[in-house]
Amino acid sequence: MAAEDLEWERSKISNQDINMLKRLGLMKKEDAIRFPSEESYPKPPMEYRVSFVDHLIRGLSTPIHDFLRGLLFVYGIQLHQLTPNSILHISIFITLCECFLGIPPNWALWKRIFCLRRNGSHNVTYNIGGVVICVRTDVDYFDVKFPDSVQGWRKKWLYIHEESANSVEHNIVPFDGSARIQRRRSWDAEASEEEKKATEALMSRIHQLQNTRGKELSGVQITAYFLRIRVQPLQARKNPLWTYSGENDANRISNDLSVKDLEKLVRRVSRLAKKDPIPSSCRVEPYSASNPLPENHPTMSSLPPLPEDGEVEEQAIVAEDTQGSSIPESEVAGSHKSAASHEKEVESEASESTQSLPPAVSPRNKRKRTDAEDSGTSKAEEVVPSHPKAAYDPYVESLVSSDDEEEVPTTDVAPRTSTSRTVLASDTLVEGEETSPPQQNVVTTTPPSSPLAPSPKRTRVEKIVEPAPQLGSSSTLLLDDPMIKDLLRIGSQFIGYREYANRAEEKLAEANERANALARKLEQSEAARKKAELAASKAKAEADEAKAKAAGVEELQKKLEDATAALDEHKAAQASREEGILKRLKTQSRRTFTQTNQDFDLTNPVNDPVLDALSYLELHGSEIREGVSNASAVLSALFPYFFPKKEEPATFLNLAKMFNTPEDLGLKMRQENMKVAVENTVALVADSRQTIDWMKVGDTEQIEQSRWRSLIKAAKPNTKKILAYLGIKPASTPSSSRPEV
Incomplete structure (x- = not known):
């Protein structure tokens, strides 16, 4: 896997x-x-x-x-x-x-x-x-x-x-x-x-x-x-x-x-x-x-x-x-x-x-x-700052190198003496193992990094100086002793590292100065950051306040738009209603005019279509009311003559309906009057004590209309006296009597 x-x-x-x-x-x-x-x-x-x-x-x-x-x-x-x-x-x-x-x-x-x-x-x-x-x-x-x-x-x-x-x-x-x-x-x-x-x-x-x-x-x-x-x-x-x-x-x-x-x-x-x-x-x-x-x-x-x-x-x-x-x-x-x-x-x-x-x-x-x-974020990568090339210092490099970085191969350093040799060693020293003192004026292909930044790992160059063989077997055996070799190696390392220790102290002092300078800059940056955070918080508060005000303004604008739309709808409905009322008023005025044949002109119009139409209708209504009042008086006066055995209705509409019957009330009235006239004529004739053949008089088939009209005309002067006697005042218009069938 x-x-x-x-x-x-x-x-x-x-x-x-x-x-x-x-x-x-x-x-x-x-x-x-x-x-x-x-x-x-x-x-x-x-x-x-x-x-x-x-x-x-x-x-x-x-x-x-x-x-x-x-x-x-x-x-x-x-x-x-x-x-x-x-x-x-x-x-x-x-x-x-x-x-x-x-x-x-x-x-x-x-x-x-x-x-x-x-x-x-x-x-x-x-x-x-x-x-x-x-x-x-x-x-x-x-x-x-x-x-x-x-x-x-x-x-x-x-x-x-x-x-x-x-x-x-x-x-x-x-x-x-x-x-x-x-x-x-x-x-x-x-x-x-x-x-x-x-x-x-x-x-x-x-x-x-x-x-x-x-x-x-x-x-x-x-x-x-x-x-x-x-x-x-x-x-x-x-x-x-x-x-x-x-x-x-x-x-x-x-x-x-x-x-x-x-x-x-x-x-x-x-x-x-x-x-x-x-x-x-x-x-x-x-x-x-x-x-x-x-x-x-x-x-x-x-x-x-x-x-x-x-x-x-x-x-x-x-x-x-x-x-x-x-x-x-x-x-x-x-x-x-x-x-x-x-x-x-x-x-x-x-x-x-x-x-x-x-x-x-x-x-x-x-x-x-x-x-x-x-x-989960691809973060920034920092490029390690480069410095001018310098001699390779293994002691200083061991102080500033990091074990967490990748190994970068370097070129082997050539030995300065014929008795020295180079050995490639691991980057981490084994406990108890030491290296020979480094060579002076050794040129490397990779420049050293800054003391404050991790530097790439280097292969350590170890130079072991072999002592020259001495005459005599005891000297040779002594030099071949591993302990003597270690002592010689440690001594040479100590001598070599004294100079590098002094140099390292100088570089460490420089590093401390740089660290102090960076610390001061860090304090300044922290103060600037706090100031920026304070300004940002104030800006955020102002932005929130402005946002709240903007939201309030938007809400008011929306309410105003809704009110305007509602008002427009109300105006449209009112206009439609007024138009309908005006149409109905004009229709009633036309109908009244066609029935009464009476038109009017307004003396002081208000130039409002609805009010002027209402004024016209009021004039027609006044005319109609007057006509109804006169008609009611006339019909009430005629009612006892046409309907002597009935009670007069209380409303004008029912009274008018009584006179608006299928039969001809005028004809019926004239016929009743003719009956009374005939009876009165017979009575007058009987009162004159004349002998009349009533059978012959009742035979109306023998009567000629022309003769009848002439007789009536001849009788008119005398009828006025009789009518005056009876208390009836005759009309000034000529009589239009005619036979009623």
Whole structure:
């Protein structure tokens, strides 16, 4: 088993993580996810791949997006070798391209923004999460606010079902835990001049999204957006995100999360604290079905090379000693928005995992890495300052050398005397072993390092001076005695090291002076740091106060807009109501005019359509009331004559109905009057005491109308006297009597 394999441990996934995966819709299918049982090393079943809980909640799903598949192929890495924050980097980039730039994820744009770096310290390299995606130092990118530490993510591994898409048999490379991470030329691939020119408008749009006052877009907003709409950016989808249609979109993997679950998830994948608000929406409206792309919008297509395209030149492996294996210090300081410059993705137990040997480092490019690189961040490397070449001093070098650094071979030093010889010894002296005094004026190929900085280990040059043989067997035997040899060697060492001890004391004094100077600078830096922290806290308080005021102003503006909208709606409803009232008033006025044939002109109009129409209606109403009053008086006077045996109704309407009958009341009245007249005529004739043949008079068939009219005309002068006698005043109009049938 390779050294990297020992990083794997038994999977430890909590019930809380399982419930979260269920709510996210990642376990909707029965065989979508399988959890390891007792194995401490992944052995995925057929058609399954190894993944992590923290990868899935950051936008990963199968089948994976072609852009992610191309990245894995071009960079020559496996899915488990990416850190969670690197996965989130890719999700944010795809969402940015599709929702805010209106293009598919663009490989040329990616190369302008990102590069790849190894994740590890100077003596540790990782296989799980062994590479990180970093923002280039010269690029201004979104402030993603990655968490400082993703605790225990390496222990939460599981198996995800591989689904085929687009007729590709396997989207993810089969799992190989023993595959070593090898740096490739593609890790630092840059966009060509033609690609830079083609993507210049996209970079300008990104800067505009970042810096538009009041409409700034951030990485947290983009993350919250794709988590809110329930679409996994790293999944191969039927439609791009700029066609997202809402709740019924085909790319959604679950229903909307509750507000509590969404806030908890956003805070888990970001560095937001509990007091920080979760963005409920993006300040820039993303493209979707409700906000379609503009007409003639260019959709630039640029994918990284895929496995089916064949081998690419960028996959060439380069030696670690010719390329920096982590982010330079200038990049960390200059790109505060880079995810890899901040993230500490290794848990507290990472020190227990097996540490693989670091790659060899060239003395020309040797860099110093901080221990913080163990936490998942590619940290800065410091170049050891060089000094002018000097004679090699093994005693001083032994004081300042470090046993933790790599061995760098040096050239052998030629002996100054013919009786001396060189011996290559280990860097750590064996107890009781001593070396001969070093030679003066020895020139080495490697310059000594600063007394305060670790220097590369050197092979010690040991010179053993053999004493010249003396005459006589006793002298020869004495010189051959091992103890005498040791005494001679110790004596020569003592004599040689006295001078070096004096020189070392001088250098130590110089080192102390430099240390004191550095201590003073450190105190000054600490004071400056405290002052900067105080200023930063004041600035943060002012920013929070300004943010609160801005929030209050925005709330007031929203309330004012709502009130304005409500007032406009009320005005529209009032106008519609007045229009209806005016229409009804005009209709009533026309109907009254047609019935009474009486029109009016207002003497003092108020020039208000409703009030003037109401005035017209009041005039018509006054006329109608007067007419009804007169009609009621007339009908009341005529009622006893037409209906002598009935009681007069109390209301005018019922009174009018009594006179509005099918029969002719006038004809009936005249007939009654004629009956009375005939009876009175007979009575008058009888009172004249004339003999009349009433049988002949009653024979009306013998009466001629002309003769009848002439007789009536002749009788009129006498009838006036009779009517006057009876108390009836005849009308001044001529009589219109006629026979009534």
